[in-house]
Amino acid sequence: MYATPLDLPDFEEEVVTEAHVRYLEPRGLGGRAALITLDNGYDHTKPSSFGPGGLKNLWRALDEVEAAEDVKLVAVTGKPFIFLAGADIKLMPSLESREQGLMLAQAGHALYKRLKDSAVPTFAFINGVALGGGFELALHCHYRTVSTTANGLGLPEVSIGLIPGWGGSQILPNLIGIEKAAQVIVGNPLNQNKMLRGTDLVPLGIADVQFEGADFLEESLDWAVKVVSGETTVERPEVDQSVWPAVMAGARQLVDEKVHNASAAAVRALDLLELAQTATFEEGSLAEDEALADLEAAPQFQSSIYAFNLVRALGKRPEGAPSPGLAKDIGKVGVVGAGLMAGQIALMFARRLEVPVVMTDLDEERAQKGLAYVRAEIDKLESKGRTSRLKAAKLRSLVSASADKSVYADCDLVIEAVFEELGVKQAVFAEIEPIISDECLLVTNTSGLSVTAMGAKLARPERLVGMHFFNPVAVMPLVEVIATDKTDDETLATAYAVAKKLKKTAVGSADRPAFIVNRLLGRMLAEVTGAVDAGTPIEVADVALDELGLPMRPFALLELVGLRVAWHLCQHLNEDLGPRFPASQNLRRMAEAEFPVFDASAKGKGRLTSEAKGLIELGGEASTAEQVKERVLRGLAEEVRFMLDEGVVPSPKQVDLAMIMGAGFPFWLGGLTPYLDREGISTAVSGSPFAASA
Numbered sequence: 001m002y003a004t005p006l007d008l009p010d011f012e013e014e015v016v017t018e019a020h021v022r023y024l025e026p027r028g029l030g031g032r033a034a035l036i037t038l039d040n041g042y043d044h045t046k047p048s049s050f051g052p053g054g055l056k057n058l059w060r061a062l063d064e065v066e067a068a069e070d071v072k073l074v075a076v077t078g079k080p081f082i083f084l085a086g087a088d089i090k091l092m093p094s095l096e097s098r099e100q101g102l103m104l105a106q107a108g109h110a111l112y113k114r115l116k117d118s119a120v121p122t123f124a125f126i127n128g129v130a131l132g133g134g135f136e137l138a139l140h141c142h143y144r145t146v147s148t149t150a151n152g153l154g155l156p157e158v159s160i161g162l163i164p165g166w167g168g169s170q171i172l173p174n175l176i177g178i179e180k181a182a183q184v185i186v187g188n189p190l191n192q193n194k195m196l197r198g199t200d201l202v203p204l205g206i207a208d209v210q211f212e213g214a215d216f217l218e219e220s221l222d223w224a225v226k227v228v229s230g231e232t233t234v235e236r237p238e239v240d241q242s243v244w245p246a247v248m249a250g251a252r253q254l255v256d257e258k259v260h261n262a263s264a265a266a267v268r269a270l271d272l273l274e275l276a277q278t279a280t281f282e283e284g285s286l287a288e289d290e291a292l293a294d295l296e297a298a299p300q301f302q303s304s305i306y307a308f309n310l311v312r313a314l315g316k317r318p319e320g321a322p323s324p325g326l327a328k329d330i331g332k333v334g335v336v337g338a339g340l341m342a343g344q345i346a347l348m349f350a351r352r353l354e355v356p357v358v359m360t361d362l363d364e365e366r367a368q369k370g371l372a373y374v375r376a377e378i379d380k381l382e383s384k385g386r387t388s389r390l391k392a393a394k395l396r397s398l399v400s401a402s403a404d405k406s407v408y409a410d411c412d413l414v415i416e417a418v419f420e421e422l423g424v425k426q427a428v429f430a431e432i433e434p435i436i437s438d439e440c441l442l443v444t445n446t447s448g449l450s451v452t453a454m455g456a457k458l459a460r461p462e463r464l465v466g467m468h469f470f471n472p473v474a475v476m477p478l479v480e481v482i483a484t485d486k487t488d489d490e491t492l493a494t495a496y497a498v499a500k501k502l503k504k505t506a507v508g509s510a511d512r513p514a515f516i517v518n519r520l521l522g523r524m525l526a527e528v529t530g531a532v533d534a535g536t537p538i539e540v541a542d543v544a545l546d547e548l549g550l551p552m553r554p555f556a557l558l559e560l561v562g563l564r565v566a567w568h569l570c571q572h573l574n575e576d577l578g579p580r581f582p583a584s585q586n587l588r589r590m591a592e593a594e595f596p597v598f599d600a601s602a603k604g605k606g607r608l609t610s611e612a613k614g615l616i617e618l619g620g621e622a623s624t625a626e627q628v629k630e631r632v633l634r635g636l637a638e639e640v641r642f643m644l645d646e647g648v649v650p651s652p653k654q655v656d657l658a659m660i661m662g663a664g665f666p667f668w669l670g671g672l673t674p675y676l677d678r679e680g681i682s683t684a685v686s687g688s689p690f691a692a693s694a
Helices: 052-067 098-116 133-140 168-176 178-187 198-204 216-229 241-259 264-275 281-296 299-316 340-353 364-383 389-398 422-432 489-501 517-534 554-561 563-577 585-592 625-646 652-663 672-678 681-686
Strands: 018-024 032-039 071-078 082-084 122-126 129-131 143-147 209-211 333-336 357-360 399-402 413-416 441-444 464-469 478-483 505-510
Touching (some): 032 052, 032 216, 071 133, 082 122, 082 133, 098 133, 122 133, 133 168, 143 198, 143 216, 168 178, 168 281, 178 241, 209 216, 264 281, 281 299, 299 505, 299 652, 299 672, 340 389, 364 389, 364 399, 413 422, 441 489, 464 489, 478 489, 478 652, 489 505, 517 563, 517 585, 625 652
Parallel strands (some): 122 143, 143 209
Antiparallel strands (some): 464 478
């Protein structure tokens, strides 16, 4: 028997989304329009979602509409700023069996099919956030409008170990073509879980028309009336079926390169997309049901729930942060340096804080070169429609550059982004402190140097704090906030408040070498290069961690970071933390090479040139890939334990959050410390699981 929403058990914990029906009589329709508004009774900070109760409410609303007389169109919309945020994944751990998961999948299909097969034209008025099952609800409607101000749109299921299981994998490729559908369903979730905006949907072919936010509902209804009356005709291009095999081959290659097929959800999603070319909608729906039920019961999704809840909870309320009420207002920002990193930071502050930002460098030429970079990036944002012409003009007016550091005199915050050398940074602060006001914060963007040492000669070291942004600044969501023993609560609170306004996830770290992410990545690379030094071929060591699905293999990470930077970090960690961070001489030789080390023509990254391979000196103890993986995991477990003992972070959760947001540790592994616990590594290394330390 195929389940409907009425067959589902109720969950006491569910915040039920109601389906409110209104009947309107718009001019020109010749009958009534049924407008169904999905609303869980809270404001936009608590998005509407569907559990069993919400599915039942929409089912009954459709019953009412079908029984009503003279209804010429049915439209579904949401409360202000929210269309529907999909299935309520908080309830999914309450599913007691695979059978219950299968029933939930079937119930969603049964409900949405009523919109797809309705004899009365159905419309989705996408007024705001539409994710997962909410996005799929819109896809089942015959027509779609979207607000230009809508954000948070897409099918993110693969990122949390699931697949779009309520029709998305079957409808979308046959609506917009397999190439664009594969990007939305698989590519975007594996790319920092990239979301779509309202202005993306019409060009993609997902929505039929877009309207401005202020009059969105009225404009959408007027347009729907014209469609039903025949005044407006909606034409959609035919999907090119011939490219399906080639696109699928490319998508499978992408998943192999991105996560080395470690994501069961990504592989299953590709299978469903392949099926969508030839299967009937009913056949595809049955396949989605089975896939969703399988994945909901699998460890990767269960692990994802931990990661999802962690990011949501600690991302909003950072552990160890002082009261937000202590934070100072920031009215002007100074950036010391005008290089690439400084330019990215300057643009970010201008975009998010919308306050004047001034950069300086050693001379006017360098300062103006940095300013030119920022303006070019603003031009790109405008040309791609990521910012309006008016906003772009405002951003250009906010950012300036000079060789005269007196421009910092009226700044509320000055952040340095100069060369990663302690003496250089100390000199910068020594020059800046006499210029700035007594109320101005000093911030370092160091990736691992001692913040305490930087402030040792400051007259007021209590106003110095570290804010380590990750590269590329606009993309990476993490900022590590580093307090010294002298950093006062007002400074620290301001750093966290600024991070929030910058739309970054802030994780606090004690002032210890390399902080959190770089220390752990440094340990990982130390173990991999150590295995190579001992005799393991690079080709074996480089793929040893593939089953974790990390975003980059070790030698690709070395290429991205830069060998000289990696060697510099290696030396510092060796000096500060001892022999467990050996100074690999193979890494030194590659860093000092006068010729290209990585083969740019080779497929993928992390491939060494034949000349570079000649630099590698191997010992006599080669390891297998499995042995290298165990060596790395044991090293990470040991390092996390040291970090907890040193007070670098107050709990294992902070490590997990930092690695997810700063190193791309996959959601489906559930965080580094739970993964080490499940694999038995943490107990083997230190005698107890990290969960016991939480």
